[in-house]
Amino acid sequence: MHQHVFIVEDDPNIRDIVKAYLIKEGYDVSVVGDAESAWAYAEKKQPDMWILDIMLPGMDGYELCKRIRQISEVPIIIISAKDEEVDKILGLELGSDDYLTKPFSPRELVARVKRLFKRTQPKETESVQTDAVTVGDLSINHKERRVFWQDEEIDVTSKEYDLLYHLVKNENRAFSREELLTLVWGDDYFGSDRAVDDLIKRLRKKMDGVPLETVWGYGYRLRQDEAE
Known part of the structure; x- marks a missing residue:
């Protein structure tokens, strides 16, 4: 069955x-x-996957993105003639996974569609030992891309999951914002590092008490005390 x-x-x-172009690639x-x-x-x-233009008649793409994200975590790519940094950040804050500027x-x-599908659907050949990772009350099943916090499954977007x-x-390693931008968005992303701050904010909101620690002036880390 082809991806839709x-x-x-x-x-x-x-x-x-x-x-x-997408039909030619088999979608x-x-x-x-x-x-x-x-x-x-x-x-x-x-x-x-959704590909949404921003400037639409009636309801705009931002509002549509917001509504979709309320009921689904499928990947969303926003395309727009706007190239202002604030527009890119707004798109990411509303839950989009990527942003492409016209023309x-x-x-x-x-290429971005393929990359996003690849990131959200790990290969079946991944090592069994890497399927599950647990830190304190936080557990991730990587093969299924599922997140559990205090024994409750949490819905996350693909970018939230990757970060x-x-x-x-x-755990306990501090990552700079620039490192996280490259790891999550790829080395061809040239947007603001505020996108990282927004993902952290969204994850903290979804998982109250999760030990995502700010390293001031640098970036973030997942803190795990030795006693745990």
Whole structure:
């Protein structure tokens, strides 16, 4: 069964080109030109990935992203003609996993789709020993990409998961914001390191008391006391 990508874009030319490229790569693709139609679909069923334009008639892409994130953790890529840093940060704060600025190469978008799917679906050949990692009350099943805090499963986005997994694997090690940006977004990300702060804030909100410690002026670490 092919992975299903849903594109919400009001420009028919961009819509058709992106759709053609993704179909060529073997994906099932649905397209609509407005957020209201996309939301009607989302309330009934979720695709495997969303690609959302920001400037849409009626409800904008930010609001649609926010609504989708309230009911689903599937990957979301935002595309927009806006290139202001605040717009990128807003998209990430609302739960998107990546942000691409127009004009963009369809090949670049396809590459990001592939990379995001790869990150959210680990290879079956991963070592069994690395499937589960536990630090105190926090446990991660890496093969299934599931997070448990105090025996309760927590819904996290793919970026939240990637950041948390790197910190859990390296408990007590301090990572700089720049290191975490590269580990989670890749070395081709040139946005603000505020994106890291936002992920930490979201994780702390979802897991009250989780020992994600701020290393002032540097970055973050997952703190695990020796006595534990």
